[in-house]
Amino acid sequence: MTNSAVSRAKKSMLFLASLAMFVTLPVFAQNPETPAVSFTGDIGAGVTLPVYRTGRDLDTGWNVKGSAGVNFGRHLGVVGEFMFSRMDVTGATLTALSFPGGNMDFWGLTVNPVIRLNRADGRWDAYLIGGGGLYYRNVSFTAPSVATFGAFDPFLGVVVPVNVATNEVLRSNSILKGGVNIGAGIGIKMRDRKGEFYIEPRYHHMYTRPNATTILPVTFGFRW
Numbered sequence: 001m002t003n004s005a006v007s008r009a010k011k012s013m014l015f016l017a018s019l020a021m022f023v024t025l026p027v028f029a030q031n032p033e034t035p036a037v038s039f040t041g042d043i044g045a046g047v048t049l050p051v052y053r054t055g056r057d058l059d060t061g062w063n064v065k066g067s068a069g070v071n072f073g074r075h076l077g078v079v080g081e082f083m084f085s086r087m088d089v090t091g092a093t094l095t096a097l098s099f100p101g102g103n104m105d106f107w108g109l110t111v112n113p114v115i116r117l118n119r120a121d122g123r124w125d126a127y128l129i130g131g132g133g134l135y136y137r138n139v140s141f142t143a144p145s146v147a148t149f150g151a152f153d154p155f156l157g158v159v160v161p162v163n164v165a166t167n168e169v170l171r172s173n174s175i176l177k178g179g180v181n182i183g184a185g186i187g188i189k190m191r192d193r194k195g196e197f198y199i200e201p202r203y204h205h206m207y208t209r210p211n212a213t214t215i216l217p218v219t220f221g222f223r224w
Contacts, residue, residue, distance in 0.1 A: 053212070088104075
């Protein structure tokens, strides 16, 4: 698939998600059985896949996230979310750049509308989520090193040096940019209906140049 085709596909997904939110809003708002506004939140962790051009330089990593927001009735909601991912630089890229080690830290602070498809009925929940906000990434190249600290020995009554293995940062680069995300999830509700366990893949697109930073976290978590 060419870069132009990928770009068109991304734009189409965002357009369809936005259209679905606007089309379903009046339908859900007119439902007389819709419950009152309620608060929601979630925490989760999982694996992060670097995709497209980002996947050439980074290995699969890990992620954690948390969110808090409001449900407007059975089907609509909005959440503010913090997401953090870490991925190591691939061995091939490190060899090409002559660095011993490296990683990328990536976090996002976003606002995301949510469409819930089956919030009140049955044990299963399905939803669509997408939005945008501020993204930050920091790429660091490192080398193994040793740091020396002073530790108090209560038996001898003196401070003795202690060597601790660490990584020395040889070079780093940080970028703060806007971005968007889109994804979907499936949840299994608890028997008391006060929460659910979920799995959620989400595509994040940070507007960096000359190539966008693109990752796909797959998160497992608990929502209440």
